[in-house]
Amino acid sequence: MKLNIYEYFLIISPNQKICELIMPYKQHFTKKYGCTMADIFKPHISIMNCLQSSYWETRLIENLKRFGKTVEPFKAELNGIGQFPNTVFVDIFNKYHLVQIITELSQFTNPLLYKPQFHKTPHISIARGMTAEQHALAWTDWQNHEIGASFEVNELTLLRRPINTKRIRKFDKIATIPFTGEEIAIQQLSLDFETIFK
Secondary structure, three states: OOOOEEEEEEEEOOOHHHHHHHHHHHHHHHHHHOOOOOOOOOOOEEEEEEEEEHHHHHHHHHHHHHHHOOOOOEEEEEEEEEEEOOEEEEEEOOOHHHHHHHHHHHHHHHHHOOOOEEOOOOOEEEEOOOOHHHHHHHHHHHOOOOOOOEEEEOEEEEEEEEOOOOOOOOOEEEEEEEOOOHHHHHHHHHHHHHHHOO
């Protein structure tokens, strides 16, 4: 059996309203500052990426879906503009929910993955890979920009693309992992019964 190596990318995608809010920023960064990669990808929160054999794909998706049953949907609140070196992004006020998800998710998936990279500072990139000049100019223009919006985080999206190719390929969506919180509810019900019958 031939095994293919793919790059896997796990993300949270904001709803259409948030994408329509942020996409013009990304397009502006391309036009004004020359950040040619800014508007290639739709707005998203990066959770994890890795290179992996297709042999583990089914088990990975099964593990992710089991994990989704332990997470309740919640609202992510956008909070202005932030920066890393060479990157400008939309910041998230209540990122502790996302950090918790990333930490717990690493325990669910690590046994199946080869050197996964978990993104431990959740944000929505506007532009990355910027030159020092691009970054300095953009940050001067945008550092005090305010954004007041929120969206419900209710699922993960798993993407993949082949790496054995001479041209850059876009990622293909291969699975959606809903957050249902049903296992939390079952655990809580069990605790409630234990309390009642003690």
